[in-house]
Amino acid sequence: MCTLLLSLSDYLCLISCPTLLMRRLVLPVLAFITAVSAVAAPAPKGAAHTGNYRNLFKEYLGKSDAEVQAKIESAWRQLFYGDENSERLYYPVPGEMAYVPDINNNDVRSEGLSYGMMIAVQMNKQEEFDRIWKFAKHYMWYPSGPFRGYFAWHTAFDGRRLSAGPAPDGEEWFVMALFFASHRWGDGEGIFNYSQEAQTLLRTMIHAHEEPDRPGVTSMFDPVHKQINFVPHAQGSHFTDPSYHVPAFSELWARWAADPADREFLKEVTQNSRELFRKAAHPKTGLMPDYSNFDGTPYKAFWGNHDSFLYDAWRTLSNPAVDYSWWAADPWQVEQSNRVLSFLSSAGWPVPVLFKLDGTPFDPPGQDTTGIVAMAATAALAADREIGEPWVKRLWEMPVPSGRFRYYSGLLTMIALLEVSGNFRIYGPAAAAN
Numbered sequence: 001m002c003t004l005l006l007s008l009s010d011y012l013c014l015i016s017c018p019t020l021l022m023r024r025l026v027l028p029v030l031a032f033i034t035a036v037s038a039v040a041a042p043a044p045k046g047a048a049h050t051g052n053y054r055n056l057f058k059e060y061l062g063k064s065d066a067e068v069q070a071k072i073e074s075a076w077r078q079l080f081y082g083d084e085n086s087e088r089l090y091y092p093v094p095g096e097m098a099y100v101p102d103i104n105n106n107d108v109r110s111e112g113l114s115y116g117m118m119i120a121v122q123m124n125k126q127e128e129f130d131r132i133w134k135f136a137k138h139y140m141w142y143p144s145g146p147f148r149g150y151f152a153w154h155t156a157f158d159g160r161r162l163s164a165g166p167a168p169d170g171e172e173w174f175v176m177a178l179f180f181a182s183h184r185w186g187d188g189e190g191i192f193n194y195s196q197e198a199q200t201l202l203r204t205m206i207h208a209h210e211e212p213d214r215p216g217v218t219s220m221f222d223p224v225h226k227q228i229n230f231v232p233h234a235q236g237s238h239f240t241d242p243s244y245h246v247p248a249f250s251e252l253w254a255r256w257a258a259d260p261a262d263r264e265f266l267k268e269v270t271q272n273s274r275e276l277f278r279k280a281a282h283p284k285t286g287l288m289p290d291y292s293n294f295d296g297t298p299y300k301a302f303w304g305n306h307d308s309f310l311y312d313a314w315r316t317l318s319n320p321a322v323d324y325s326w327w328a329a330d331p332w333q334v335e336q337s338n339r340v341l342s343f344l345s346s347a348g349w350p351v352p353v354l355f356k357l358d359g360t361p362f363d364p365p366g367q368d369t370t371g372i373v374a375m376a377a378t379a380a381l382a383a384d385r386e387i388g389e390p391w392v393k394r395l396w397e398m399p400v401p402s403g404r405f406r407y408y409s410g411l412l413t414m415i416a417l418l419e420v421s422g423n424f425r426i427y428g429p430a431a432a433a434n
Contacts, residue, residue: 048327089103116132134191153166165232245277281340287313311353338387
Protein backbone atom coordinates (compact mmCIF):
# COMPACT_ATOMS: atom_id res chain seq x y z
CA MET A 1 0.00 0.00 0.00
CA CYS A 2 1.35 3.46 -0.85
CA THR A 3 2.25 5.74 2.07
CA LEU A 4 0.25 8.97 2.12
CA LEU A 5 1.84 10.60 5.19
CA LEU A 6 3.87 13.72 4.30
CA SER A 7 6.02 16.09 6.31
CA LEU A 8 5.10 19.79 6.35
CA SER A 9 8.08 20.64 4.12
CA ASP A 10 7.09 17.93 1.64
CA TYR A 11 3.53 19.23 1.61
CA LEU A 12 4.60 22.83 0.92
CA CYS A 13 6.90 21.62 -1.83
CA LEU A 14 4.19 19.58 -3.48
CA ILE A 15 1.50 22.25 -3.52
CA SER A 16 3.96 24.74 -4.98
CA CYS A 17 4.73 22.40 -7.88
CA PRO A 18 1.68 20.84 -9.65
CA THR A 19 3.84 18.48 -11.71
CA LEU A 20 5.55 17.15 -8.62
CA LEU A 21 2.19 16.90 -6.87
CA MET A 22 0.85 14.75 -9.69
CA ARG A 23 3.93 12.51 -9.71
CA ARG A 24 4.37 12.08 -5.95
CA LEU A 25 0.78 11.94 -4.71
CA VAL A 26 -2.00 11.78 -7.26
CA LEU A 27 -0.53 9.15 -9.59
CA PRO A 28 0.34 6.67 -6.79
CA VAL A 29 -3.16 7.04 -5.36
CA LEU A 30 -4.74 6.42 -8.76
CA ALA A 31 -2.51 3.40 -9.28
CA PHE A 32 -3.51 2.04 -5.89
CA ILE A 33 -7.22 2.50 -6.64
CA THR A 34 -6.83 0.79 -10.03
CA ALA A 35 -5.01 -2.15 -8.47
CA VAL A 36 -7.66 -2.57 -5.78
CA SER A 37 -10.43 -2.41 -8.40
CA ALA A 38 -8.74 -5.07 -10.50
CA VAL A 39 -8.51 -7.37 -7.52
CA ALA A 40 -12.08 -6.67 -6.41
CA ALA A 41 -13.72 -7.06 -9.83
CA PRO A 42 -14.52 -10.76 -10.31
CA ALA A 43 -14.12 -12.39 -13.69
CA PRO A 44 -17.43 -13.05 -15.42
CA LYS A 45 -18.90 -16.46 -14.70
CA GLY A 46 -21.10 -18.42 -17.05
CA ALA A 47 -24.31 -20.26 -16.33
CA ALA A 48 -22.41 -23.50 -15.64
CA HIS A 49 -21.09 -21.83 -12.48
CA THR A 50 -24.01 -19.59 -11.53
CA GLY A 51 -27.04 -21.57 -12.68
CA ASN A 52 -28.39 -18.35 -14.22
CA TYR A 53 -29.26 -18.74 -17.90
CA ARG A 54 -30.01 -15.47 -19.66
CA ASN A 55 -33.43 -15.00 -21.24
CA LEU A 56 -32.81 -12.41 -23.94
CA PHE A 57 -36.46 -12.31 -24.96
CA LYS A 58 -37.28 -11.09 -21.47
CA GLU A 59 -34.11 -9.04 -20.96
CA TYR A 60 -34.14 -7.25 -24.34
CA LEU A 61 -37.73 -7.41 -25.58
CA GLY A 62 -39.63 -7.30 -22.29
CA LYS A 63 -41.49 -10.54 -22.95
CA SER A 64 -43.09 -12.22 -19.95
CA ASP A 65 -42.26 -15.74 -18.81
CA ALA A 66 -45.69 -16.85 -20.00
CA GLU A 67 -45.16 -15.35 -23.46
CA VAL A 68 -41.76 -17.00 -23.81
CA GLN A 69 -43.05 -20.37 -22.69
CA ALA A 70 -45.97 -20.15 -25.10
CA LYS A 71 -43.58 -19.32 -27.95
CA ILE A 72 -41.43 -22.36 -27.21
CA GLU A 73 -44.39 -24.71 -26.76
CA SER A 74 -45.88 -23.52 -30.05
CA ALA A 75 -42.65 -24.25 -31.90
CA TRP A 76 -42.47 -27.70 -30.28
CA ARG A 77 -46.05 -28.54 -31.27
CA GLN A 78 -45.47 -27.47 -34.86
CA LEU A 79 -42.18 -29.31 -35.37
CA PHE A 80 -43.14 -32.48 -33.52
CA TYR A 81 -46.92 -32.71 -33.90
CA GLY A 82 -47.88 -30.30 -36.67
CA ASP A 83 -49.24 -31.08 -40.12
CA GLU A 84 -47.45 -34.19 -41.38
CA ASN A 85 -47.11 -32.85 -44.92
CA SER A 86 -45.87 -29.34 -44.25
CA GLU A 87 -44.86 -28.79 -40.61
CA ARG A 88 -43.70 -31.70 -38.52
CA LEU A 89 -40.22 -33.19 -38.28
CA TYR A 90 -41.07 -36.10 -35.99
CA TYR A 91 -42.56 -39.27 -37.45
CA PRO A 92 -43.28 -42.26 -35.18
CA VAL A 93 -42.90 -45.69 -36.80
CA PRO A 94 -43.58 -49.25 -35.60
CA GLY A 95 -41.28 -50.65 -32.93
CA GLU A 96 -41.66 -47.61 -30.66
CA MET A 97 -39.30 -45.64 -32.86
CA ALA A 98 -39.43 -42.29 -34.64
CA TYR A 99 -37.30 -40.49 -37.22
CA VAL A 100 -36.52 -36.85 -38.01
CA PRO A 101 -36.39 -36.44 -41.81
CA ASP A 102 -34.52 -34.05 -44.04
CA ILE A 103 -37.50 -33.30 -46.29
CA ASN A 104 -35.52 -31.60 -49.06
CA ASN A 105 -32.98 -34.43 -49.39
CA ASN A 106 -35.42 -37.24 -48.70
CA ASP A 107 -33.33 -38.94 -46.01
CA VAL A 108 -32.75 -39.26 -42.26
CA ARG A 109 -29.51 -37.90 -40.79
CA SER A 110 -27.67 -38.58 -37.56
CA GLU A 111 -27.40 -34.79 -37.24
CA GLY A 112 -31.19 -34.41 -37.21
CA LEU A 113 -31.78 -37.32 -34.85
CA SER A 114 -29.23 -35.99 -32.37
CA TYR A 115 -30.74 -32.50 -32.56
CA GLY A 116 -34.19 -33.98 -32.04
CA MET A 117 -32.94 -35.81 -28.95
CA MET A 118 -31.35 -32.67 -27.55
CA ILE A 119 -34.56 -30.71 -28.09
CA ALA A 120 -36.54 -33.49 -26.40
CA VAL A 121 -34.34 -33.64 -23.30
CA GLN A 122 -34.35 -29.86 -22.97
CA MET A 123 -38.16 -29.92 -23.27
CA ASN A 124 -38.43 -32.83 -20.79
CA LYS A 125 -40.02 -35.11 -23.42
CA GLN A 126 -38.69 -38.58 -22.63
CA GLU A 127 -40.99 -40.58 -24.89
CA GLU A 128 -39.95 -38.66 -28.00
CA PHE A 129 -36.30 -38.86 -26.93
CA ASP A 130 -36.45 -42.63 -26.52
CA ARG A 131 -38.22 -43.21 -29.82
CA ILE A 132 -35.62 -41.19 -31.78
CA TRP A 133 -32.72 -42.86 -29.96
CA LYS A 134 -34.15 -46.32 -30.64
CA PHE A 135 -34.37 -45.54 -34.39
CA ALA A 136 -30.73 -44.36 -34.37
CA LYS A 137 -29.49 -47.45 -32.53
CA HIS A 138 -31.61 -49.87 -34.59
CA TYR A 139 -30.90 -48.53 -38.06
CA MET A 140 -27.79 -46.31 -37.95
CA TRP A 141 -25.49 -47.84 -35.33
CA TYR A 142 -22.80 -50.34 -36.35
CA PRO A 143 -22.51 -53.29 -33.93
CA SER A 144 -19.56 -54.75 -35.85
CA GLY A 145 -17.12 -54.08 -38.68
CA PRO A 146 -14.64 -51.21 -39.16
CA PHE A 147 -17.24 -48.58 -38.23
CA ARG A 148 -18.45 -50.45 -35.11
CA GLY A 149 -19.67 -48.13 -32.42
CA TYR A 150 -20.32 -45.31 -34.90
CA PHE A 151 -23.53 -44.31 -36.69
CA ALA A 152 -24.10 -44.17 -40.45
CA TRP A 153 -24.68 -40.52 -41.20
CA HIS A 154 -27.86 -41.01 -43.26
CA THR A 155 -30.54 -43.54 -44.09
CA ALA A 156 -33.78 -43.76 -46.02
CA PHE A 157 -37.02 -43.19 -44.13
CA ASP A 158 -37.35 -46.96 -43.74
CA GLY A 159 -33.90 -47.19 -42.14
CA ARG A 160 -31.90 -48.51 -45.11
CA ARG A 161 -28.38 -47.11 -44.93
CA LEU A 162 -27.62 -44.85 -47.85
CA SER A 163 -23.90 -44.58 -47.16
CA ALA A 164 -21.57 -46.09 -44.62
CA GLY A 165 -19.57 -43.24 -43.19
CA PRO A 166 -20.33 -41.42 -39.93
CA ALA A 167 -20.57 -37.65 -39.43
CA PRO A 168 -19.11 -36.53 -36.07
CA ASP A 169 -21.64 -33.78 -35.40
CA GLY A 170 -24.25 -36.49 -34.95
CA GLU A 171 -22.10 -38.42 -32.46
CA GLU A 172 -21.22 -35.25 -30.54
CA TRP A 173 -24.84 -34.29 -30.00
CA PHE A 174 -25.83 -37.90 -29.25
CA VAL A 175 -23.25 -38.00 -26.45
CA MET A 176 -24.34 -34.70 -24.96
CA ALA A 177 -28.07 -35.49 -25.18
CA LEU A 178 -27.51 -38.91 -23.59
CA PHE A 179 -25.56 -37.47 -20.67
CA PHE A 180 -28.30 -34.91 -20.06
CA ALA A 181 -30.99 -37.61 -20.29
CA SER A 182 -29.15 -39.72 -17.72
CA HIS A 183 -28.86 -36.81 -15.34
CA ARG A 184 -32.40 -35.54 -15.86
CA TRP A 185 -34.37 -38.79 -15.95
CA GLY A 186 -32.05 -41.46 -14.60
CA ASP A 187 -30.76 -44.51 -16.44
CA GLY A 188 -32.91 -47.34 -17.73
CA GLU A 189 -31.98 -50.73 -19.14
CA GLY A 190 -30.33 -51.75 -22.38
CA ILE A 191 -30.01 -48.90 -24.85
CA PHE A 192 -31.83 -46.66 -22.36
CA ASN A 193 -28.95 -46.86 -19.92
CA TYR A 194 -28.16 -43.39 -21.14
CA SER A 195 -24.94 -42.80 -19.22
CA GLN A 196 -23.43 -46.10 -20.33
CA GLU A 197 -24.36 -45.37 -23.95
CA ALA A 198 -22.80 -41.91 -23.70
CA GLN A 199 -19.61 -43.21 -22.13
CA THR A 200 -19.21 -46.02 -24.67
CA LEU A 201 -19.76 -43.75 -27.65
CA LEU A 202 -17.42 -41.06 -26.31
CA ARG A 203 -14.69 -43.61 -25.70
CA THR A 204 -15.05 -44.96 -29.25
CA MET A 205 -14.81 -41.42 -30.62
CA ILE A 206 -11.47 -40.98 -28.81
CA HIS A 207 -9.87 -44.43 -29.14
CA ALA A 208 -11.06 -46.06 -32.38
CA HIS A 209 -7.66 -45.47 -34.01
CA GLU A 210 -6.00 -47.75 -31.44
CA GLU A 211 -7.86 -50.84 -32.63
CA PRO A 212 -5.99 -52.70 -35.40
CA ASP A 213 -9.02 -54.30 -37.07
CA ARG A 214 -10.53 -51.03 -38.29
CA PRO A 215 -8.90 -50.67 -41.73
CA GLY A 216 -9.16 -47.10 -42.95
CA VAL A 217 -11.19 -45.91 -39.94
CA THR A 218 -9.85 -43.41 -37.40
CA SER A 219 -11.02 -41.84 -34.19
CA MET A 220 -13.34 -38.87 -34.46
CA PHE A 221 -10.81 -36.77 -32.56
CA ASP A 222 -7.44 -36.47 -34.27
CA PRO A 223 -4.99 -37.85 -31.67
CA VAL A 224 -2.20 -35.44 -32.62
CA HIS A 225 -4.09 -32.18 -33.19
CA LYS A 226 -6.72 -33.10 -30.57
CA GLN A 227 -9.54 -31.68 -32.66
CA ILE A 228 -12.70 -33.17 -34.10
CA ASN A 229 -12.29 -34.56 -37.63
CA PHE A 230 -14.58 -33.83 -40.54
CA VAL A 231 -15.16 -37.58 -40.84
CA PRO A 232 -13.23 -40.50 -39.26
CA HIS A 233 -11.95 -42.09 -42.46
CA ALA A 234 -10.02 -41.39 -45.66
CA GLN A 235 -9.07 -37.79 -46.51
CA GLY A 236 -11.82 -36.47 -44.24
CA SER A 237 -9.76 -37.40 -41.18
CA HIS A 238 -7.09 -34.86 -42.15
CA PHE A 239 -9.11 -31.68 -41.71
CA THR A 240 -11.94 -30.37 -39.57
CA ASP A 241 -15.25 -28.53 -39.70
CA PRO A 242 -15.34 -25.47 -37.41
CA SER A 243 -19.07 -25.97 -36.80
CA TYR A 244 -18.28 -29.39 -35.29
CA HIS A 245 -16.29 -27.69 -32.53
CA VAL A 246 -18.51 -27.56 -29.44
CA PRO A 247 -16.34 -26.55 -26.47
CA ALA A 248 -19.44 -25.93 -24.38
CA PHE A 249 -20.04 -29.70 -24.61
CA SER A 250 -16.48 -30.99 -24.45
CA GLU A 251 -15.91 -28.94 -21.29
CA LEU A 252 -18.55 -31.17 -19.70
CA TRP A 253 -17.11 -34.37 -21.19
CA ALA A 254 -13.77 -33.40 -19.65
CA ARG A 255 -15.55 -33.64 -16.30
CA TRP A 256 -17.79 -36.64 -16.93
CA ALA A 257 -15.74 -39.07 -19.06
CA ALA A 258 -15.11 -42.29 -17.12
CA ASP A 259 -11.38 -42.54 -17.85
CA PRO A 260 -9.15 -39.89 -16.19
CA ALA A 261 -6.84 -39.97 -19.23
CA ASP A 262 -9.81 -39.21 -21.48
CA ARG A 263 -10.76 -36.31 -19.24
CA GLU A 264 -7.29 -34.83 -19.67
CA PHE A 265 -7.48 -35.37 -23.44
CA LEU A 266 -10.87 -33.65 -23.59
CA LYS A 267 -9.55 -30.65 -21.67
CA GLU A 268 -7.07 -30.18 -24.49
CA VAL A 269 -9.80 -30.72 -27.09
CA THR A 270 -11.83 -27.97 -25.44
CA GLN A 271 -8.96 -25.51 -25.40
CA ASN A 272 -8.03 -26.35 -28.98
CA SER A 273 -11.60 -25.72 -30.11
CA ARG A 274 -11.58 -22.27 -28.54
CA GLU A 275 -8.28 -21.55 -30.25
CA LEU A 276 -9.57 -22.92 -33.57
CA PHE A 277 -12.41 -20.39 -33.49
CA ARG A 278 -9.86 -17.58 -33.16
CA LYS A 279 -7.78 -18.89 -36.05
CA ALA A 280 -10.68 -19.71 -38.38
CA ALA A 281 -12.64 -16.46 -37.99
CA HIS A 282 -11.95 -13.82 -40.64
CA PRO A 283 -10.38 -10.81 -38.86
CA LYS A 284 -12.85 -8.32 -40.36
CA THR A 285 -16.09 -10.21 -40.95
CA GLY A 286 -15.82 -12.89 -38.26
CA LEU A 287 -17.05 -15.48 -40.77
CA MET A 288 -15.65 -19.00 -40.53
CA PRO A 289 -15.41 -21.55 -43.35
CA ASP A 290 -17.39 -24.74 -43.68
CA TYR A 291 -14.16 -26.76 -43.61
CA SER A 292 -10.75 -25.80 -42.27
CA ASN A 293 -7.34 -27.27 -41.70
CA PHE A 294 -6.42 -27.92 -38.09
CA ASP A 295 -4.56 -24.60 -38.05
CA GLY A 296 -7.78 -22.77 -38.89
CA THR A 297 -6.94 -21.92 -42.50
CA PRO A 298 -9.76 -22.66 -44.97
CA TYR A 299 -9.72 -26.15 -46.45
CA LYS A 300 -10.33 -26.23 -50.19
CA ALA A 301 -12.14 -29.49 -50.90
CA PHE A 302 -12.34 -30.89 -54.41
CA TRP A 303 -16.12 -30.49 -54.20
CA GLY A 304 -18.18 -27.39 -53.47
CA ASN A 305 -17.07 -24.05 -52.02
CA HIS A 306 -16.42 -25.33 -48.52
CA ASP A 307 -13.60 -22.89 -47.91
CA SER A 308 -16.42 -20.33 -47.69
CA PHE A 309 -19.17 -19.62 -45.17
CA LEU A 310 -21.85 -22.17 -46.15
CA TYR A 311 -24.72 -23.88 -44.35
CA ASP A 312 -22.63 -25.87 -41.85
CA ALA A 313 -20.89 -22.65 -40.89
CA TRP A 314 -24.12 -21.04 -39.72
CA ARG A 315 -23.48 -22.94 -36.49
CA THR A 316 -20.17 -21.11 -35.99
CA LEU A 317 -22.27 -18.08 -35.08
CA SER A 318 -23.81 -19.89 -32.12
CA ASN A 319 -21.15 -22.31 -30.87
CA PRO A 320 -18.73 -19.68 -29.44
CA ALA A 321 -21.63 -17.75 -27.89
CA VAL A 322 -23.15 -20.79 -26.19
CA ASP A 323 -19.69 -21.65 -24.90
CA TYR A 324 -19.36 -18.16 -23.49
CA SER A 325 -22.84 -18.17 -21.97
CA TRP A 326 -22.12 -21.44 -20.16
CA TRP A 327 -18.44 -21.06 -19.24
CA ALA A 328 -17.27 -17.45 -19.89
CA ALA A 329 -13.82 -18.94 -20.43
CA ASP A 330 -12.69 -16.83 -23.39
CA PRO A 331 -13.49 -13.08 -23.53
CA TRP A 332 -12.53 -13.12 -27.23
CA GLN A 333 -15.89 -14.78 -27.89
CA VAL A 334 -17.58 -11.48 -27.01
CA GLU A 335 -15.38 -9.66 -29.51
CA GLN A 336 -16.08 -12.33 -32.11
CA SER A 337 -19.84 -12.23 -31.62
CA ASN A 338 -19.84 -8.45 -31.93
CA ARG A 339 -17.72 -8.63 -35.07
CA VAL A 340 -19.73 -11.25 -36.94
CA LEU A 341 -23.13 -9.79 -36.00
CA SER A 342 -21.99 -6.29 -36.98
CA PHE A 343 -20.92 -7.68 -40.34
CA LEU A 344 -24.22 -9.52 -40.89
CA SER A 345 -26.15 -6.37 -39.96
CA SER A 346 -24.17 -4.43 -42.56
CA ALA A 347 -24.97 -7.03 -45.25
CA GLY A 348 -28.54 -5.82 -45.62
CA TRP A 349 -31.95 -7.39 -45.11
CA PRO A 350 -32.93 -10.05 -45.89
CA VAL A 351 -29.47 -11.20 -44.92
CA PRO A 352 -27.62 -13.34 -47.47
CA VAL A 353 -26.91 -16.86 -46.23
CA LEU A 354 -23.72 -17.78 -48.13
CA PHE A 355 -20.54 -15.69 -48.16
CA LYS A 356 -16.93 -15.72 -49.10
CA LEU A 357 -14.98 -15.17 -45.91
CA ASP A 358 -14.24 -11.56 -46.92
CA GLY A 359 -17.98 -10.90 -46.85
CA THR A 360 -18.84 -11.22 -50.53
CA PRO A 361 -22.29 -12.87 -50.79
CA PHE A 362 -22.86 -15.47 -53.47
CA ASP A 363 -26.13 -17.23 -52.67
CA PRO A 364 -28.94 -17.17 -55.20
CA PRO A 365 -31.94 -14.98 -54.34
CA GLY A 366 -34.89 -16.41 -52.49
CA GLN A 367 -32.90 -18.48 -49.99
CA ASP A 368 -34.52 -19.34 -46.66
CA THR A 369 -32.90 -17.12 -44.02
CA THR A 370 -34.49 -18.52 -40.84
CA GLY A 371 -31.58 -20.83 -40.00
CA ILE A 372 -28.89 -18.16 -40.18
CA VAL A 373 -31.10 -15.68 -38.30
CA ALA A 374 -31.64 -18.26 -35.56
CA MET A 375 -27.90 -18.79 -35.15
CA ALA A 376 -27.24 -15.04 -35.27
CA ALA A 377 -29.77 -14.54 -32.49
CA THR A 378 -27.93 -17.11 -30.41
CA ALA A 379 -24.69 -15.20 -30.99
CA ALA A 380 -26.38 -12.35 -29.11
CA LEU A 381 -25.75 -14.33 -25.89
CA ALA A 382 -22.14 -13.12 -26.10
CA ALA A 383 -22.57 -9.85 -28.01
CA ASP A 384 -23.17 -6.33 -26.74
CA ARG A 385 -26.83 -5.48 -26.47
CA GLU A 386 -26.99 -2.86 -29.21
CA ILE A 387 -25.46 -5.34 -31.65
CA GLY A 388 -27.35 -8.45 -30.58
CA GLU A 389 -30.83 -7.15 -29.79
CA PRO A 390 -31.98 -6.70 -33.43
CA TRP A 391 -31.26 -10.38 -34.08
CA VAL A 392 -33.12 -11.46 -30.97
CA LYS A 393 -36.08 -9.43 -32.18
CA ARG A 394 -35.94 -11.07 -35.61
CA LEU A 395 -35.91 -14.54 -34.06
CA TRP A 396 -38.95 -13.67 -31.96
CA GLU A 397 -40.88 -12.28 -34.91
CA MET A 398 -40.08 -14.83 -37.61
CA PRO A 399 -42.28 -17.91 -38.07
CA VAL A 400 -41.02 -21.40 -37.41
CA PRO A 401 -40.06 -22.82 -40.82
CA SER A 402 -42.52 -25.01 -42.68
CA GLY A 403 -42.54 -26.63 -46.08
CA ARG A 404 -39.73 -28.22 -48.03
CA PHE A 405 -36.79 -26.59 -46.23
CA ARG A 406 -38.07 -26.96 -42.69
CA TYR A 407 -35.52 -29.61 -41.60
CA TYR A 408 -32.25 -27.76 -40.99
CA SER A 409 -33.65 -24.28 -40.46
CA GLY A 410 -36.48 -25.65 -38.34
CA LEU A 411 -34.21 -27.56 -35.99
CA LEU A 412 -31.81 -24.62 -35.71
CA THR A 413 -34.76 -22.32 -34.98
CA MET A 414 -36.08 -24.58 -32.22
CA ILE A 415 -32.62 -24.90 -30.68
CA ALA A 416 -32.13 -21.12 -30.89
CA LEU A 417 -35.45 -20.48 -29.15
CA LEU A 418 -34.27 -22.66 -26.29
CA GLU A 419 -30.81 -21.07 -26.19
CA VAL A 420 -31.93 -17.45 -26.40
CA SER A 421 -34.69 -17.95 -23.82
CA GLY A 422 -32.37 -19.51 -21.23
CA ASN A 423 -33.94 -22.95 -21.66
CA PHE A 424 -30.92 -24.68 -23.20
CA ARG A 425 -29.39 -25.93 -19.98
CA ILE A 426 -26.77 -28.18 -18.48
CA TYR A 427 -28.20 -31.19 -16.66
CA GLY A 428 -25.50 -32.50 -14.37
CA PRO A 429 -25.41 -35.60 -12.19
CA ALA A 430 -27.16 -33.89 -9.27
CA ALA A 431 -30.24 -33.34 -11.45
CA ALA A 432 -31.07 -37.06 -11.67
CA ALA A 433 -33.65 -36.84 -8.88
CA ASN A 434 -35.55 -33.97 -10.53
